[in-house]
Amino acid sequence: MKSLTSLYKHDKPREKLVNKGVSALDDKELMALILGSGARGKDVLKLSRDIIKLFKADFENIDYEKLMNLHGIGDATSCKILASIELSRRYLIKQNNKIKTANDAYQEVKSYANKQQEYFLTLTLDGASHLIEKRVVFIGTLNRTLIHPREIFADAISDRAASIILAHNHPCGTLSSSLADEMITDKIAGVGRMVGIEVKDHLIITKEGYFSFKEKGLI
Incomplete structure (x- = not known):
């Protein structure tokens, strides 16, 4: 199981974020930062790719059950991902919600x-x-x-x-x-x-x- 700390320094999403800014990270690297580590038989970047693939297929209907069906995703990780999505969604709604009339x-x-x-x-x-x-x-x-x-x-x-x-x-x-x-x-x-x-x-x-x-x- 490969975690973020076991990746080469120049490949670490965390180091890349610090040095180049969060916008320099691709989707799987952003997900890897949320996950922190992979699972048995699946390193963190591979697990991130699987989650992003699920996002691209049906992001609007992502829920706890769909995440739990992925190999390597447990209860804590599913909850962390869903909480991140919901927090982002709430603030995006507020930013886009303009009261003009x-x-x-x-x-x-x-x-x-x-x-x-x-x-x-x-x-x-x-x-x-x-x-x-x-x-x-x-x-x-x-x-x-x-x-x-x-x-x-x-x-x-x-x-x-x-x-x-x-x-x-x-x-x-x-x-x-x-x-x-x-x-x-x-x-x-x-x-x-x-x-x-x-x-x-x-x-x-x-x-x-x-x-x-x-x-x-x-x-």
Whole structure:
């Protein structure tokens, strides 16, 4: 069984990464770094080639069972590979998820439209309007005394967000803003101006769609 440490120094993926950068490694070398060692009768690069071959054949449907069917792959290795894939997928989704319109924001929160209680959410965005994080801030009947800007902007500041979008559902199905909704929005937007984080929009969502404060000229 050949591990990374038994490879000639100039052939080691780790050394190549340090000296030339991660982009210089081919797919099997990247996989070899994740694996660390091979299995009995199969060195790490051979095992890496087998895994990459499986990736090329059906990457979208890679799962625990498919990996475990490969000779030399055990439970710990399968879990490590799947965790690496999932972590990369999550961050790629975030990087590619740009919120440019009210409808873009609605797509992120529409799953809350059918909730029987009111959910108040925030989307934090970077300077290029990429989604950083989606959070549920409050569950229950909206009230100005219960929604505190401190909770909203503490997360936004922690995220180093440039702007935020507010959203909440109307279980009653009314697709318009109430006076309370408008007062809460004004209060939060005012704090946003003080701390330098723009409140770009506030969406009210129901099963029928969304109401955008920005599109209606209310923010």
